[in-house]
Amino acid sequence: MNPDEKFTLITRNLQEYLGGDEMKKILQERDLKVYWGTATTGKPHIGYFVAMTKLADMLQAGCHVTILFADLHAYLDNMKAPWELLRLRTKYYEAVIKAMLTSIGVPIEKLRFVIGSSYQLSEKYTLDVYKMLAMVTEHDAKKAGAEVVKQVESPFMSGLVYPLLQALDEEYLDVDMQFGGVDQRKIFTFAEKYLPHLGYKKRAHLMNVMLGGLSGSKMSSSDPDSKIDLLDDSKTVRKKLAKAFCEEGNVDDNPILSFLKVVIFPIMSLQNQSTFVIQRAEKFGGNIQFEGFESVFNAFKDKKLHPADLKSGATDALNALLEPIRKIFESEELVKLTNEAYPPPPKAAPKAKVAKQDSAASSPKAAKATTPTAAAVVEDADASIVSKLDIVVGKILEVSAHPDADSLYVEKIDVGEAEPRTVVSGLRKYMTMEEMKGKHVLVLKNLKPATMRGVKSMAMLLCASNAENTVVEFLIPPANSAPGDRVFFKGHEGTPEPLLNPKKKVWETVQPDFKTREGDCVALWKGIEFQTEKGIVKASTLAGASIR
Known part of the structure; x- marks a missing residue:
């Protein structure tokens, strides 16, 4: 390839790039050197294939590619990877990314793999960090990490240092x-601004599109509903894709189409394939073939391709892509590594047995010995029951008085879905409609819909209230929250039920332990903070209050 052809291949399918003229200038003299880094936190998901396919383009264009396993960054980002697990998770990431590249035919011998702590603890690097600390403002550091580092109202210093290290990595x-x-x-433009202050050159920056999550938001390791893990089995993949948002004819907000565009078809191109086949039974019209992504896109846009068929084809393509990775991770060594790097949550204690009452156990003393204690009952409960609740950030779009109840409001709330949900709440004596409109709130989505005085309520607003129930206020999501951001509880990041079974009384079991913390009003469940990817949830003034 000539320099222009290399530049075209390097920059194709990117959302944006900065420093194109400098890249072209270097290409006239030699091949480019590039690095891609990943913080070793949660398990990599299929969204990582977006970067892998782009790295394949760069290798084909002759680039010298370095993959950085940013272990220290993983700890600095609000301790998403515990210090004692950093080494193990770094090994896991290296194994899984090598498996991904192998599965799409990228020769890994052409790559350089580097662990961040191998040079980030050196004297020279540390001195450069201190130099940057002396010149970077808190505002600039916080702004640079706004889209990457977990945002909280009172950030840790570690999160402010994160962008500084990422900028220095380009030099080192x-x-x-x-x-x-x-x-x-924002981190890239931060690096372009500050590296020259240290006497280092400004680098170019390439930005890939972000793969949307299955529920419509960003695909994230901390949101199990938004992602498919690289080691999910074929049945799990099919189940998750079957539940993915895929509205008929909607091509603007469609995670299935996005995945085909930025992962499946680029990989097919690497393998010199262009025909996408959707398997169908003869009674449904037989198989469908498409040449290139545009043909799939147009067929779906014109409603000639049904969402169920699109999901089926994407499922088969994804399972074919993941199967080689699953095979690699069947080895005893990698099974052990996976379990050590991501230890499963502790199992609930076995159910306490109650002895059958007989004449010998009829005395109060005997009854005391054989009746399960309160602690035993708690231990017997599902340790991750709270994960069954589907709590998300919502935005109140409209508020009106209930037509048949003086104490009720009817709200339209955006919860990150195609249409807002109708919610009936008993807030009329606590706040005005004007106070509610436009507010970001917390919404429990998966309670069974209830008809309240003739209006069906499709969710529940969560609020804090004092003991006398005379003051009620909304729970406040973190800054920069968006409708659909999911709330999770660290250590209990399970998959919410699509719809809670009223007979199992999940909400009734969990709700009594929903409180706001004394002092700072942070929302808690059994002492564990309500969190989204962007920070901590809290009430504005009510401390030690009930949440319901």
Whole structure:
């Protein structure tokens, strides 16, 4: 390839790039050096294939590619990877990313793999960090990490240092450009501003599109509903894709189409394939074939391709892509590594047995010995029952008085779905409609819909209230929250039920332990904070209050 052809291949399918002229200038003299980094936190998901396919383009264009396993970054980002697990998770990431690249035919011998702590603890690097600390403002550091580092109202210093380290990595890895998702843009422009202050050159930056989550939001390791893990079995993949948002004819907000565009078809191109086949039984019209992504896109847009068929084809393509990775991770060594790097949550204690009452156990003393204690009952409960609740950030779009109840409001709330949900709440004596409109709130989505005085309520607003129930206020999501951001509880990140079974009384079991913390009003369940990817949830003034 000539330099222009290499530049075209390097920059194709990117959402944006900065420093194109400098890249072209270097290409006239030699091949480019690039690095892509990933913090070793939660298990990599299928969204990582977006970067892998782009790295394949760069290798084909002759680039010298470095993959950085940013272990220290993983700890600095609100301790998403515990210090004692950093080494193990770094090994896991290296194994899984090598398996991904192998599965799409990328020769890994052409790559350089580097662990961040191998140079980030050196004297020279540390001195450069201190130099940057002396010149970077708190505002600039917080702004740079706004889309990447977990945002909280009172941030830890570690999160402010994170962008500084990522900027310095460009110099210490000796590259011409850094590649990442478009969510990294603020860190990239931060590096372009501050590296020259240390006497280092400004690098180019390449930004990939971000793969949307299955529920419509960003695909995230901390949101099990938004992602498919690389080691999910075929049945799990089919089940998750079957539940994915895929509205007929909707091509603007469609995670299935996005995945085909940025992962499946680029990989097919790497393998010199262009025909996408959707398997169908003869009674449903037989198989469908498409040449290139545009043909799939147009057929779906014109409603000639049904969502169920699109999901089926995507499921088969994804399972074919993941199968080689699953095979690699069947080895005893990698099974052990996976379990050590991501230890499963502790099992609930076995159910306490109650002895059958007889004449010998009829005395109060005997009854005391054989009746399960309160602690035993708690231990017997599902340790992750709270994960069954589907709590998300919502935005109140409209508020009106209930037509047949003086104490009720009817709200239209955006919860990140195609249409807002209708919610009936008993807030009329606590706040005005004007106080509610436009507010970001917390919404429990998966309670069984209830008809309240003739109006069906499709969710529940969660609020804090004092003991006398004379003051009620909304729970406040973190800054920069968006409708659909999911609430999770660290250590209990399970998959919410699509719809709670009223007979199992999940809400009734969990709700008594929903409180706000004394002092700072942070929302808690059994002492564990309500969190989204962007920070901590709290009430504005009510401390030690009930949440319901």
